[in-house]
Amino acid sequence: MRRKRRYRRKKFRIKPIKIEKTYTFVIAILVILCLLNIVKQDKVSNKDQELKQVYNNQTNENGVIGKNEVSTGISLIGLEDILYEDDTKQIPITEVNIDSVKNYDITKFKDLDYLKNTFYILDKRTQLTAEDFNAEEFLSKDMSINTKGDKPKVLIFHTHSCEAFSDSEPGNMEQGFVKIGEMLADTLESKYGIVTMHHTGRYDYVNGGEKRLGAYERMEPNIQKILDENPSIEVVIDLHRDGVPETTRLVKMVDGKATAQIMFFNGLCRYIVNGQLAKTEQNPYLADNLALSFQMQLKSKELYPGFTRKIYLHAFKFSLGMRPRSLLIELGAQTNTFQEAKNSVEPLAKILSEVLLK
Secondary structure (H helix, E strand, C coil), X not given: CCCCXXXXXXXXXXXXXXXXXXXXXXXXHHHHHHHHHHHHHHHHHHHHHHHHHHHHHCECCCCCECHHHCCCCCCCCCHHHCCCCCCCCCCCCEECCCCCHHHCCHHHHHCHHHHHHHHEEECCCCCCCHHHCCHHHHHHCCCCCCCCCCCCCEEEECCCCCCCCCCCCXXXXXXXXXXXXXXXXXXXXXXHCCCEEECCCCCCEECCEECCCCHHHHHHHHHHHHHHHCCCCCEEEEEEEXXXXXCCCCEEEECCEEEECEEEEEECCEEEECCEEEECCCCCCHHHHHHHHHHHHHHHHHHCCXXXXXXXXXXXXXXXXXXXXXXXXXXXXXXXXXXXXXXXXXXXXXXXXXXXXX
16 A cells, blocks of 8 residues: 655745845945936036036136136047037948039028038037038139149148057057058048148157147147248148947948048137136137138039038047148047048048149
């Protein structure tokens, strides 16, 4: 006769929860989250605080910011301080379709809102005024240069020489922006007959390490010395790459190649302080600089639609204003590959030749 197995029910004991420890844990988590939020807010506001300090320390009694009024070691802001509106959204790689500047209604060029929405991105620290933007005057300015002789006509330099790309080997100048500048100079000279000087001075590299703060102040006297020694130079180009969110890809297909987009940059020399526009260090060639970037933008849209982003308008002049034909160009960003940047050289050189050699 089989014995019946007797199953014993397991007794499950519920361990008492120590309420005090639970509350302590929850409070600790909340404190950590609050601290992280404070740190995040500090990071966002630090640049605004620095800008206010820069303004206060670089403003003379007339309310004009100028390098001669600097009373501390604080530097002018750099391009990494740009406050974008909506230009850095995710941009897919797309094929450039045939388009032409002729599709733009030139009669609308007198409309400031049309110009702003079609051609420009406005930094939140400055303001666009109608008196500064006369499209008809921009188009009427002769930006062509005299290419006779063997003396340099174009100067290319890099305020931020350490800028590189997503696949660049750290510290390898042959895979960074100085190499892109060299390629652009070679293309302008060999293909278009424009004698070009490429200056490789490193103004964001101090005492063996990268230091962006103060790069513009270190750059200007040296570049001005080069211009004084080479009066034949008519065009000055400060070549950079942009800094964008890591999810952003500034790429277009140009002539069948994945190509980094470019952006022309202007400084309006006006900064909003307490709701009012204050003058910054003045640019005697502001109208010419604006005209050149506008003509470059139109020519780009005619030749390579989609290759250029909108022109960025900032409060400060940065490296602009040393010549009437001064350009600050953002070629790609840190999320572009070195090859994509190299692919931008030929279309950029073509646009420059079309405007400068007409």
